[in-house]
Amino acid sequence: MTSMPDVEFVVRTIAQTAVDNETYFGDLDSVVGDGDFGYSLARGFEIVLSDWDSYDRTDISTFLQKVAMAITGRIGGTSGPIWGTSFLRAAGAVRGKDDLDGADAVAMLRAAIEGIKARGQADVGDKTLLDALVPTTDAIEAALADGKTSDEIVAIAATTARASADATTPMIAKRGRAAYTGERSIGSPDAGAVAVAVIFEALASTWPNREEG
Template sequence: MADVDTDTLLRWLRTFAASVAAQKDTLTALDAAIGDADHGANMDRGMAAVVDALAATPPADPAALFKQAGMTLVKSVGGASGPLYGTFFLRMAPATGGAATLDPETFAKALRAGVEGVVARGKAEPGDKTMYDALAPALDALDGALSSGESLADALRAASAAADEGRDATTPVVARKGRASYLGERSAGHQDPGATSAALLVAAAATAVAEQEPEQGAG
């Protein structure tokens, strides 16, 4: 299975930024129903800043990329999303071990470290109606597919499908964390905006790695 290089990780974040930009109004509408109506705008601004920062100072390795992305998000995004997504990438950085490329297992381990950072920061648990409800099943699907010998591209496709299912499952749930929890029972019936952007994050990783693997296998 192909290792993930820094160029692929850059493509991941650019793809995620483009997805957020395209879905900005949808994310804002979802957040308007149960939050502050700023998730789309905040994430769009933050990811645009990440793309600009990485273009201005190209990272030398995956750890540098994740650290730069995380710090940029923390500095440029308000609300809860900046600290949570920033923590996600900042926790991924040391989990790479400073490697120049990441084998599938190390990439999966880094993703799990990032999600553990999100949990530590937001105190989220399964079923709380947060981004964790998309990320947790995605990690489990990723690990399961890799342990079965699937390629990273196929494993990430499975992870993306699981993230989408987790996102959709937030709709009937009563929120127990964040701004949405203030609404109590009225939060049910609305898809969680954080889980929605998290599913976009996983889908972007699947896209970026799928684009890399033919290149790696072609020589």
């Protein structure tokens, strides 16, 4: 089972990873996009970290809703609505629950994915973060079904996310600013997909040593 401390650990890791990789994500985005992805993401999650102690922790859903509002209100461009929507939809998937199991985690990811698809008018194959997030969620669900431990599942997720992000390199971007570059988008991975990979890798490296709630 997963409790509030575990959820906080995941959110804080996402936020810190976004801040730490501002330049890297920005450089990736500048190849075919407008280069503001890293900056936008870092500014939004900086707010999450600076306001960390003020968020309502009545339950997991409420906490995630507050994080979503902070992200949406601070991140510019298309990233704010997309990342904010993902947290908001994840919050909705576990409303009223104090403890979560593996199935809840998958439900949160699935809800986030559907929110991103709707908000970004995108799907798998469009060279977006979905091309890493969807296969990773599938891998998590399969690992749960196989009875893997949480440490093993997070490790599998990181490996899948990285392979999936790398697989966006030969694709043509069909959504976002990168879509305007056409075939010039071929040859570099999608920045959002790479961000998903880096986040899961950060979780995989720290999850086994977290303080369990």
